Amino acid sequence: MNCSQARNRVLTVSHPRKASEDVREHVRACAKCQAWVKGAMEVESALRHLPIPPAPQNKKSELLKKFRTPEVVVPSERNEPLPLPPRKRETFWTRFGVGVTIAASVLAMVTWMGQRSRRPETPIIAAQPMDDLLANLMKRHVTLASGADNASKRLDGLNQLAADLLKEGKDFAFIASDEDMKALARMYSKVVEQGIMKQAEMVRGPQQRKILESVQQQLQESGEAVAKLAERAKSGSIEPLRQMAEASRKGDQHIRTLLREDAS
Amino acid sequence: MRWWIAVVIFGVGSALVGAQGPPDKGHEIGQYKLFQQNKLLIQELVDHTVDISLQLDPLQRVETSNNIVGRLTQEIRNAADRQDAHRVVELGQHLRTVLKDGIIPNIVTARKQIKPGSDGERRLFKDCDLTLSIIAPLDGIAPDDASLAKYREVRDLLREIQGTREMVGNAIK
Numbered sequence: 090m091n092c093s094q095a096r097n098r099v100l101t102v103s104h105p106r107k108a109s110e111d112v113r114e115h116v117r118a119c120a121k122c123q124a125w126v127k128g129a130m131e132v133e134s135a136l137r138h139l140p141i142p143p144a145p146q147n148k149k150s151e152l153l154k155k156f157r158t159p160e161v162v163v164p165s166e167r168n169e170p171l172p173l174p175p176r177k178r179e180t181f182w183t184r185f186g187v188g189v190t191i192a193a194s195v196l197a198m199v200t201w202m203g204q205r206s207r208r209p210e211t212p213i214i215a216a217q218p219m220d221d222l223l224a225n226l227m228k229r230h231v232t233l234a235s236g237a238d239n240a241s242k243r244l245d246g247l248n249q250l251a252a253d254l255l256k257e258g259k260d261f262a263f264i265a266s267d268e269d270m271k272a273l274a275r276m277y278s279k280v281v282e283q284g285i286m287k288q289a290e291m292v293r294g295p296q297q298r299k300i301l302e303s304v305q306q307q308l309q310e311s312g313e314a315v316a317k318l319a320e321r322a323k324s325g326s327i328e329p330l331r332q333m334a335e336a337s338r339k340g341d342q343h344i345r346t347l348l349r350e351d352a353s
Numbered sequence: 354m355r356w357w358i359a360v361v362i363f364g365v366g367s368a369l370v371g372a373q374g375p376p377d378k379g380h381e382i383g384q385y386k387l388f389q390q391n392k393l394l395i396q397e398l399v400d401h402t403v404d405i406s407l408q409l410d411p412l413q414r415v416e417t418s419n420n421i422v423g424r425l426t427q428e429i430r431n432a433a434d435r436q437d438a439h440r441v442v443e444l445g446q447h448l449r450t451v452l453k454d455g456i457i458p459n460i461v462t463a464r465k466q467i468k469p470g471s472d473g474e475r476r477l478f479k480d481c482d483l484t485l486s487i488i489a490p491l492d493g494i495a496p497d498d499a500s501l502a503k504y505r506e507v508r509d510l511l512r513e514i515q516g517t518r519e520m521v522g523n524a525i526k
Contacts (some may be wrong), residue, residue, distance in 0.1 A: 234455040260381050261388070
């Protein structure tokens with residue numbers, strides 16, 4: 090047994106003499122522990138002599154009076170439940186709130202599912218191809234109606250319109266009826282001869298040459314491509330394709346003339 | 354390992370050959386069918402687009418675009434009679450575009466240029482009234498009990514066209 094263990098054992102009893110034999114044996118043999126026990130006994134005896142502070146006056150009689158007055162038992166006399174301690178009350182309201190929230194959520198979900206099952210499904214229009222040519226032509230119309238505020242932009246819009254029609258003419262050359270090919274050729278010729286060629290005459294300004302050259306180049310290439318296609322197209326498409334090629338050639342020549350005049 | 358290399362070469366080769374093959378004839382045939390369906394509308398559209406490219410007067414442009422609006426409205430009504438919701442929506446979108454981006458900007462420009470009380474103003478009011486009267490029959494194409502009204506796209510589109518009509522009305526104020 091070491092000093093610390095012996096001292097702890099001494100503290101557990103009311104007097105060192107009442108400690109067990111092995112503790113007492115250690116204290117007898119250890120001078121330090123003897124001194125510690127002596128000091129502890131002195132503190133113990135000194136505590137008995139410390140003054141006790143007087144109690145507040147009438148405190149005892151006041152306490153007794155409180156216990157004896159009927160007010161203390163009022164809640165039980167009224168037959169009302171005793172108020173819950175604050176902590177318990179808080180738990181009750183928290184639980185009540187959670188319960189109400191869950192009930193409201195369940196009710197809302199049931200109502201929503203009920204409405205959903207009653208409501209007819211909104212049908213979706215079956216996906217079908219859109220008319221690309223019509224969409225492009227609408228775009229050109231709107232651009233030329235409001236977005237093209239000068240001749241250059243109008244010429245560009247008409248050039249794109251012609252390109253849209255030419256593309257359809259080439260795509261349909263092997264599948265379209267003769268009448269439809271003729272209709273396409275008429276439209277293309279009108280755009281080139283009454284649109285592009287007239288608009289080209291109105292193009293002015295520093296950008297004139299560049300724009301005219303670009304349109305002339307496209308007309309030349311378009312004319313050559315369509316003329317080549319006419320050589321191998323079905324018989325009903327040959328004439329309309331040649332008409333398109335001729336319109337392209339006319340436009341090409343007209344713009345070349347304008348460019349020559351501009352240069353001279 | 355060699356087996357994997359052969360598979361990769363075969364895959365790449367197939368892709369290249371496929372890319373160089375003939376164009377998709379199915380798409381062209383589909384587009385040609387649509388061309389046949391829309392031929393008159395397309396011819397009218399091309400004619401009026403060439404005309405409008407030569408017109409500088411905003412009122413003249415409104416009058417030219419009104420021709421397209423009239424044709425589109427007629428086609429939409431025909432499609433509605435056939436319960437062709439897809440066509441109603443397709444043409445309705447074009448109509449909305451012509452009204453919103455073709456006619457209204459010209460009305461706004463004309464309103465700024467024309468003096469109040471002038472002949473030009475009377476012509477402007479007349480043109481706007483004409484636009485509104487042309488599209489008025491669209492109100493009745495999808496009543497609540499009609500089968501077209503069950504399509505959300507149709508309902509949305511008609512609502513948008515209604516909004517565009519209000520914009521036309523506001524543009525002349």
